[in-house]
Amino acid sequence: SQQxxxxxxxxxxxxGENATMNCSYKTSINNLQWYRQNSGRGLVHLILIRSNExxxxxxxxxxxxxxxxxxxxxxxxASRAADTAxxxxxxxxxxxxxxxxxxxxxxxxx
Amino acid sequence: GAGVxxxxxxxxxxxxxxxxxxxxxxxxxxxxxxxxxxxxxxxxFLTYFQNEAQLDKSGLxxxxxxxxxxxxxxxxxxxxxxxxxxxxxxxxxSSLYRGGETQYFGPGTRLLVL
Numbered sequence: 001s002q003q004x005x006x007x008x009x010x011x012x013x014x015x016g017e018n019a020t021m022n023c024s025y026k027t028s029i030n031n032l033q034w035y036r037q038n039s040g041r042g043l044v045h046l047i048l049i050r051s052n053e054x055x056x057x058x059x060x061x062x063x064x065x066x067x068x069x070x071x072x073x074x075x076x077x078a079s080r081a082a083d084t085a086x087x088x089x090x091x092x093x094x095x096x097x098x099x100x101x102x103x104x105x106x107x108x109x110x
Numbered sequence: 111g112a113g114v115x116x117x118x119x120x121x122x123x124x125x126x127x128x129x130x131x132x133x134x135x136x137x138x139x140x141x142x143x144x145x146x147x148x149x150x151x152x153x154x155f156l157t158y159f160q161n162e163a164q165l166d167k168s169g170l171x172x173x174x175x176x177x178x179x180x181x182x183x184x185x186x187x188x189x190x191x192x193x194x195x196x197x198x199x200x201x202x203x204s205s206l207y208r209g210g211e212t213q214y215f216g217p218g219t220r221l222l223v224l
Contacts, residue, residue: 031211043153043201043215088152096166096210097143100152 012107019076021104023089024069031092032065034074037103038085046074046087079108112136114216116202122222123192131187131219135204142185143210144177145201147218153201159185160208192223 013019025032034046049056049065049072056063062075076083086105090098115134123129135142141160145153146169156175158166161182170177174193179185189196199220203213 035215042217043203045212045214048212090152092211096141096158096160097155097169098145098153098210098213099155100145102150102152 009102010105010107012109013079015079015081015108015110017079019079019083019106019108020073021087021106022071022073023101024071025089025091025099026070027093028067029091029093032063032072033090033092033098034061034063034072035088035090035100036085037088043088076106079106081108081110084108114202114204114214116200116216116219118219119217120220120222122224124224125192125194127192127223128188128190129192129221131189131200131221133185133187133202133204133216135183135185135202136206136214137183139204139206139214140208141205141210141213142179143203143205143213144185144187145203146171147199147201149198156187156200158210189221192221194223197221197223 031048031050033048035043037043047058047063049063060077065072084107086103088100088103090100117132143158144156146156147153155169157177159179162179174190176188199218201218202216205213
């Protein structure tokens with residue numbers, strides 16, 4: 001069953017702008033991960049944030065985690081056309097599986 | 111190094127046919143996972159192997175779905191008597207350690223059942 005729920009589910013922005021998307025989940029987690037998927041490269045792991053962390057950066061990516069609200073956000077700064085993709089959050093409960101949300105479609109217009 | 115590979119990349123089957131989807135994980139990875147991704151949805155867990163042992167098959171949607179990893183490396187997902195609702199992308203992922211916190215995904219096999 002789907003665990004994460006991303007919001008917004010579709011986003012269209014101009015190149016250079018920032019893109020923010022949110023994810024909520026239902027139960028306690030070990031960590032939360034964000035993935036990118038496009039037709040050219042399949043599903044690619046972007047960043048992992050553990051349940052005891054509140055914020056994490058990787059290049060132009062910034063992820064926050066609020067365990068009290070059971071939510072996370074992904075910020076992509078200075079977006080590029082190559083960032084056009086679907087973005088999924090996935091929660092890991094330590095039971096050997098990832099539970100993915102429905103995904104956000106992001107279109108970056110050159 | 112080589113990533114996770116899957117074959118075939120595309121498969122068209124007539125309803126009622128059996129299909130076999132192959133996954134070659136990253137060499138040395140202990141854990142292997144299969145996910146099913148319907149159009150417009152996120153991947154959903156099907157099954158998990160630790161080496162050759164299938165430790166979790168709770169996500170398999172019916173007894174028409176069967177997966178194996180007999181030597182702890184290559185895995186095959188078999189779907190018997192395919193139905194139209196089986197149309198989806200089937201993703202394989204592998205992880206170096208037990209538990210699979212960080213998973214590396216293959217490109218997927220897109221299955222279309224007519």
